[in-house]
Each structure stands twice: as structure tokens, then as C-alpha cells.
Amino acid sequence: MSASASGSQSRGSGHGESDAPITPVTVAALAAMKSRAEPIACLTAYDFGFAAACDQSGVDLLLVGDSLGMVVQGHETTLPVSVDDVVYHTQCVARGAQRALVVADMPFMSHTDVELGLLNAGKLMKAGGAQMVKLEGGAEQAALVERLTENGIPVCAHLGLKPQRVHKLGGYRVQGRAEQEARDMEADAKALEQAGADLLILECVPAELAKHLAQSLRMPVVGIGAGRGCDGQILVLHDVLGVTRHPPRFAEDFGSSAGGVMAAIRAYVTAVKQATFPGKEHEFKA
């Protein structure tokens, strides 16, 4: 895809490129990876340098997550993050991504109705240079997903633990253990797929449920704390590098043993591609 097709921002502006031709990851490429059972390796990124490091290490998708509120800004939750914050970090990441698909998170309160959601998703795409937006929520977001899809904005849905609801949930806990919760999650996923979602992130759900959802949906399912049955994995970059003081139980520090940042990212990508990460110890039971 050309830089102009991916937004106003330049991507991969020529720093440290090799002569080997680069085939950018597209929405269609992600679907093809699912159909040939090639695990999709994803990480969060928030700046140019780490985005370039991840891109060159074979990471398929870079998420500019609102987790930046915690790991970059130092807040207790993701709630204070603004659309402008995500635009700024997406601009930085897009400049470092030559191959990886760049996805930007819709922050808390940025899509309280469809028109506001469309406006803010447009900012992430036009000013930020994102190639896809991600939003937390279930069937209640289907109308927005449809509107984004009509406007040519690829969408990643996000179910299971929704950190923007932390004050309703009372903490970061496993979701979908109760039978009714699991059924609701499946109905939400189906509604979002029907509305046009291209990808689904499942956070902190029992491995068995995530596997069932990955098998019953057409769109690729990328897990975080969702076990080995997903079509791909994502982690917060700081957790992979061992920078986080209290990482979630489902994360793994690839940094302390690997010998350097590039080696750590490479070790993560290799572990996802060879399906040695996540292991049983990173899974939640039903």
C-alpha cells in the first residue's frame, strides 16, 4: 500500500531500510493468515523507534493502545487518554512501520454516539495515519462498526476484559467464565462481525471459550490472556521487554533472557509463530 493510501502521514520514511522488497500487511493478509493457520504476531507500540524495531523483527500488527495511558503516561487506568494523545503516538508509530499494519485504539468516551465515533476514527486515520481502528464493546457498537465500514475504515473489535470499563468491573478480571457471559460474548462477536468488523481482540477470557470463538468466526481472533486457541497473540510491548513492574499473569518477559531489545522482540515473534507462547501457565480456565 502506498503512503498516500494509508493516510496523510508517511510510513517507514526510509530509516534503516534494506533492499529486500517489503510486502505490507493488509486486512486481507490477516484473513489469509487465519485461513492457513499462521499465527498473527502483534504488539503494542507507542513511538517511532520501538515501532521500527518491532516492524523489522517480523511483528505483523502494531497497536497504538490506550494502554499508553498506563505504560507511557503513568496513569492508573487507560481512562485519561485523549484522541489527540492517540493521534500523536500513531503518527510516531506509523513513521516506523514499513510492513506491520498500524491500528489505533479509540479512547474512553471517544465514541459515545455514532457520529462522534466516526469523527474521531477519521482523526486517527487522517491525522494519525492509522490503517484500522479498534474499539471496546459488543453489539451496542454494531451501528458504529457499520458506519465505519461504510466509510472504508477497517475495524478491530475488542471483547472480554474491556479496561475502559474498569470502574464498572471493579478491577482487571477474567471475563466470560459464567455460561450466560460466554453466550453473550459469542452473540456480541457475531453481531460485530455481521456489522463489518475485520478483526477481534479477546482479552482475559478462558482459553476454551476463546478457542471456540476463533473457530466459529470468519474474522481472525487475536488473544491477550486468551490462551493458545486464538489466530494470533498480542501483548503490551513493555511487558514483553520486562519493563513493567507488575505485569498481568498472562504476559511473558522475553527481555531478561534474550539479550537486548531486538532479541526480545524476535523471541516473542518466534514463540508466537511456533505456538510455544502462550503456554498453559498463561491461560485462564473456565
Ligand SMILES: Nc1nc(=O)c2c([nH]1)NC[C@@H]1CN(c3ccc(C(=O)N[C@@H](CCC(=O)O)C(=O)O)cc3)CN21
Ligand atoms: N502493562 C500492561 N499490560 C497489559 O496487558 C494491560 C495494561 N498494562 N493496561 C491496560 C490493560 C489492563 N490489563 C490487565 C491488567 C491486569 C490484569 C491482571 O492482573 N489480571 C489477573 C487475573 C485476575 C483474575 O484471575 O481474574 C492476573 O493475575 O493476571 C489483567 C489485565 C491488560 N492491559
Ligand SMILES: CC(C)C(=O)C(=O)O
Ligand atoms: C492490550 C491491548 C489489547 C489494548 O487494548 C491496549 O494496549 O490498549
Ligand SMILES: [Mg+2]
Ligand atoms: Mg486498549
